[in-house]
Amino acid sequence: xxxxxxxxxxxxxxxxxxxxxxxxxxxxxxxxxxxxxxxxxxxxxxxxxxxxxxxxxxxxxxxxxxxxxxxxxxxxxxxxxxxxxxxxxxxxxxxxxxxxxxxxxxxxxxxxxxxxxxxxxxxxxxxxxxxxxxxxxxxxxxxxxxxxxxxxxxxxxxxxxxxxxxxxxxxxxxxxxxxxxxxxxxxxxxxxxxxxxxxxxxxxxxxxxxxxxxxxxxxxxxxxxxxxxxxxxxxxxxxxxxxxxxxxxxxxxxxxxxxxxxxxxxxxxxxxxxxxxxxxxxxxxxxxx
Amino acid sequence: xxxxxxxxxxxxxxxxxxxxxxxxxxxxxxxxxxxxxxxxxxxxxxxxxxxxxxxxxxxxxxxxxxxxxxxxxxxxxxxxxxxxxxxxxxxxxxxxxxxxxxxx
Numbered sequence: 001x002x003x004x005x006x007x008x009x010x011x012x013x014x015x016x017x018x019x020x021x022x023x024x025x026x027x028x029x030x031x032x033x034x035x036x037x038x039x040x041x042x043x044x045x046x047x048x049x050x051x052x053x054x055x056x057x058x059x060x061x062x063x064x065x066x067x068x069x070x071x072x073x074x075x076x077x078x079x080x081x082x083x084x085x086x087x088x089x090x091x092x093x094x095x096x097x098x099x100x101x102x103x104x105x106x107x108x109x110x111x112x113x114x115x116x117x118x119x120x121x122x123x124x125x126x127x128x129x130x131x132x133x134x135x136x137x138x139x140x141x142x143x144x145x146x147x148x149x150x151x152x153x154x155x156x157x158x159x160x161x162x163x164x165x166x167x168x169x170x171x172x173x174x175x176x177x178x179x180x181x182x183x184x185x186x187x188x189x190x191x192x193x194x195x196x197x198x199x200x201x202x203x204x205x206x207x208x209x210x211x212x213x214x215x216x217x218x219x220x221x222x223x224x225x226x227x228x229x230x231x232x233x234x235x236x237x238x239x240x241x242x243x244x245x246x247x248x249x250x251x252x253x254x255x256x257x258x259x260x261x262x263x264x265x266x267x268x269x270x271x272x273x274x275x276x277x278x279x280x281x282x283x284x285x286x287x288x289x
Numbered sequence: 290x291x292x293x294x295x296x297x298x299x300x301x302x303x304x305x306x307x308x309x310x311x312x313x314x315x316x317x318x319x320x321x322x323x324x325x326x327x328x329x330x331x332x333x334x335x336x337x338x339x340x341x342x343x344x345x346x347x348x349x350x351x352x353x354x355x356x357x358x359x360x361x362x363x364x365x366x367x368x369x370x371x372x373x374x375x376x377x378x379x380x381x382x383x384x385x386x387x388x389x390x391x392x393x
Binding site: 013014015020023024027030031034035037038041042043044046047059063066067070071073074077078081082084085087090220270273274276277280281283284288289 | 296297301305308309313319323337341344345352361366368373377391
């Protein structure tokens, strides 16, 4: 049995099935992101004056990603237009551009996440705060009188088995590329401070009261930042898989049913534009306000 | 992204160029507004979000063809806007009940 209205629009509403379906899906997506934006408003307004972090995110990278997504939205539209006018070569080119731009967006996002992941704040026993990017840590096994320098943080202690012997290493010192401040509030508003000087800062284990990276657990801002951008990145990834499929194995349909294939491109394009729209609001809300 | 008229590639290319220029301009304006020194936070937020709305209108209107869509889509979006607006209104309505100290 053939499913009706996969190509031709329904006479009563003027839309084919998939297009009605994607708009219903996008409506549910608006509610999903709407709920999260609502949560953001609640957290942002509830924060005490001067406590909400400012300038923690790289505006240049956010701007770059905004332009990358805008450009990819344009190339996906041009890919659909190319299908409409029957120029399959142009379709392949523009869809490949969309895919490349989507992956570039994800790479930039991963770079930003990594930057937060290796950024640490250390609460020191004397009440001061050390803040900066992790450079190295020295671990010692006192029993074996061994010392080890690591360039990724492995916790306060860890065990390692080598040659049948277990070495129990404990953190001896940490070196950050950053600074030491006396007031934690200085770490909140980075935008108002100009020319922040960073240098290698070595902190001994005895001086460390608490050490934590800038992951989602660090504070409320980072929790909502990772939630919103993480969900958005998942949408980008999902969209990229669909676009990749239509550009690769899925394009066989062009030979058998070009009108239906063009509709598929249109539907995937609508999803992609929605993802761009979400970013248009995420960028100012997280990076600028 | 539907079009009842014949599609012309060059017309679309030109349209896309205008959209890209609009996006670059609105993004620059948003960044500029966020660095304005003599405005309070509420004024800046209003300004930046207004510009973001213009940006979104350009993308939705021209790239998603929302300016020339079918009636059913507008009805569907009308319901969506109603519910999302309700969500935000409820949040703002509960201002007196806001949790405080939401940073740590």
